[in-house]
Amino acid sequence: MAIQQPKKQRDIHKGDRRFYLSLRAVGLLVILIFSAIVIQLARLSAPALHHFGLGFLFESNWDPVNEKFGAASFLFGTLVSSLIALVISVPVSVGVALFLTELAPKRVANFMGFLVEMLAAIPSIVYGLWGVFVLAPILRTMVEPFLKHHLGFLPLFQGAPYGVGMMAAGIILAIMITPTISAICREVFSAVSNAQREAALALGATRWEMIRLSVLRGVRPGILGAVVLGFGRALGETMAVTMVIGNRPDISPSLFAPAQTMASVIANEYAEATSDLHLSALAAIGLSLFAVSLVINSSARLLIWNFERPSRLGSAK
Numbered sequence: 157m158a159i160q161q162p163k164k165q166r167d168i169h170k171g172d173r174r175f176y177l178s179l180r181a182v183g184l185l186v187i188l189i190f191s192a193i194v195i196q197l198a199r200l201s202a203p204a205l206h207h208f209g210l211g212f213l214f215e216s217n218w219d220p221v222n223e224k225f226g227a228a229s230f231l232f233g234t235l236v237s238s239l240i241a242l243v244i245s246v247p248v249s250v251g252v253a254l255f256l257t258e259l260a261p262k263r264v265a266n267f268m269g270f271l272v273e274m275l276a277a278i279p280s281i282v283y284g285l286w287g288v289f290v291l292a293p294i295l296r297t298m299v300e301p302f303l304k305h306h307l308g309f310l311p312l313f314q315g316a317p318y319g320v321g322m323m324a325a326g327i328i329l330a331i332m333i334t335p336t337i338s339a340i341c342r343e344v345f346s347a348v349s350n351a352q353r354e355a356a357l358a359l360g361a362t363r364w365e366m367i368r369l370s371v372l373r374g375v376r377p378g379i380l381g382a383v384v385l386g387f388g389r390a391l392g393e394t395m396a397v398t399m400v401i402g403n404r405p406d407i408s409p410s411l412f413a414p415a416q417t418m419a420s421v422i423a424n425e426y427a428e429a430t431s432d433l434h435l436s437a438l439a440a441i442g443l444s445l446f447a448v449s450l451v452i453n454s455s456a457r458l459l460i461w462n463f464e465r466p467s468r469l470g471s472a473k
Contacts, residue, residue, distance in 0.1 A: 197446060198440035203432065212440060215277040218405040220425070225437035227444055229405040233415035234445070236392035237397065238308025240411070243335045246383055249263070252334075253341035269342065277334035285327045292319035292400060295327075300412050311409040318402065325401040329393055333386035334472035339386060344378030345371055377445055384456035391449055394419040418445040 204225060207213060225419045256265040268361060296319030307313045320430025348371050356366040372379075402414020403424060416424075430437045 159361075165266050168260070179362045181206050181387040193446070197439060197443040199463045201436055201443045204440040207433065210462055212437075213331050213444060216405070216407055218421075220429070220431075220434050223431060223433050225434070225440075227418065227437075229407050230416055230418040230421050230441060231444065231448070232407045232450070233325075233401065234391060234417040235420070237322055237329060237401065237415070237417060238387055241329035241333055241390045242320065242383065244327065244330035245337060245386060249334050249337035249386070250328075250379065253345055254367060254371075257342055257345040258363075258371065263264070272338050274335075275331070276339070277438055280393060280396040281330065281399075283328055283332055284396040284426040287324055287396060288320075291327060292324055295324055297360035299323075306410070312411050315408070315412045317412055318414060320402045320413050320414060321410075322415045323409075325397045325415070325417070328396050328400055329390045332393060332396065333389050333450065334434040335388040336389060337382045340382035341379060343373045344382070347378075349376060380456060384453060388449055388453060391445065392419055393453070394423050398423050416446075418442070 173277050188313070208215070208225065212225065212227055213231065214228050216228040216232075217226050218229065252268075256269050256272075259269065294390070296317050300313075300317035300319070300323070301314045303316060304315075352370040353366055354375070356370040357363075362370065398420040399415055402418060403416050403420060404414035405416050405421070406413065422438050422442055426435070426438050429438060438446060
């Protein structure tokens with residue numbers, strides 16, 4: 157004779173089942189949205205990719221009048237401007253996060269943390285306006301002439317000081333991604349147990365040695381994740397970069413030269429594109445940007461997994 161469960165217990169099991177199915181449906185919805193984006197971009201970009209082939213990614217000529225399109229200059233501008241932003245932003249972001257979590261008094265940390273987070277709430281168009289009216293004149297009259305005079309023997313600092321260009325775009329992006337990286341690093345540093353800090357200090361470590369050995373060494377995967385999130389935002393940023401990068405589809409080693417990113421060319425030309433091939437080429441650039449972001453985030457996930465794997469194996473032993 158089967159033992160029947162109480163009605164209340166059966167109702168709880170039904171509720172758990174509904175909750176499981178609803179969460180599973182949400183997870184499948186994310187996969188469907190991702191697939192729909194890929195399929196739509198692939199469908200729109202198919203004519204351009206069929207017409208130009210893989211050479212579309214390696215050709216730098218962009219001539220809508222003669223319908224000759226290549227995405228190499230935009231890919232170059234996107235990656236270089238984002239890398240410049242990381243070079244500037246990562247040390248600042250990690251330093252700010254360390255100061256707020258390890259050195260600053262609680263009131264100062266709360267106030268400065270609020271200000272840093274407020275930077276993330278500023279619209280990108282405001283950053284663009286600030287870049288046009290404040291940053292670009294400073295670069296044109298002070299920073300770029302100084303760099304050209306003292307470091308002009310390097311290809312990076314040759315050419316006319318326009319003010320707008322790759323350097324301006326990199327600085328704007330660095331300011332925009334600093335709140336993201338800094339906020340995540342703060343959470344990562346705060347998650348480190350105080351017992352580790354106290355143990356290091358008890359063994360005679362200085363404050364810097366404690367931070368380096370007890371805090372920074374154990375949270376490298378978290379810092380890498382923060383950097384990747386900041387890099388992802390820099391890759392896709394549109395309006396602020398469009399306003400300060402100069403919007404010229406060239407590949408130049410100089411940081412002073414105008415350039416263009418994949419996001420900025422789509423914003424500039426999609427509304428005015430008339431031919432089907434031009435629209436398809438812009439869609440192909442969007443698909444390329446999507447693929448670049450996917451590859452970078454997937455590579456970062458593998459790096460984080462490699463960092464975490466030794467600690468998992470050690471804990472298992």
